[in-house]
Amino acid sequence: MRLRYDPNAHVKLKNFGPRYLECDDKIGQKLKDYLANYENLVIEIGMGKGQFLAKMALLSPKTLFLGVEQAPAVLACAIKNPLVQQTPNLIVCAVNAILLPSMLNEIKSKAIYLNFSDP
Numbered sequence: 001m002r003l004r005y006d007p008n009a010h011v012k013l014k015n016f017g018p019r020y021l022e023c024d025d026k027i028g029q030k031l032k033d034y035l036a037n038y039e040n041l042v043i044e045i046g047m048g049k050g051q052f053l054a055k056m057a058l059l060s061p062k063t064l065f066l067g068v069e070q071a072p073a074v075l076a077c078a079i080k081n082p083l084v085q086q087t088p089n090l091i092v093c094a095v096n097a098i099l100l101p102s103m104l105n106e107i108k109s110k111a112i113y114l115n116f117s118d119p
Helices: 009-015 027-035 051-059 072-078 097-104
Strands: 040-045 063-069 090-094 111-114
Touching (some): 027 063, 027 097, 051 090
16 A cells, blocks of 8 residues: 655554554553453454454454554554444554564464555
8 A cells, every 4th residue: 555654653643542552562461451351363464444454343343453554654544444443343553564473472363364465
């Protein structure tokens, strides 16, 4: 997904509240805290506008959905999507997917989706 650089993307993401996970040394614990309220974790790498993940989240309210996107500007666009806004079981993280194994540590995912990602 091509977007212009958004210098305010990080601010917009922080305004998304606790559903935006900042990529820091506490991310694994934050994810564990979220998972305490859900049965499963599903991840989409390269979530783009968030349509796919939001629809999945609406259909499975007992599952936590994590949208991963490397570009903060793309995530800032995704969180404006009304479907994303109305799904409390969908959280987002701006991180390079190569860091996922170290972030997740012993956390297991039921499924990982990779749909039309930008190489």
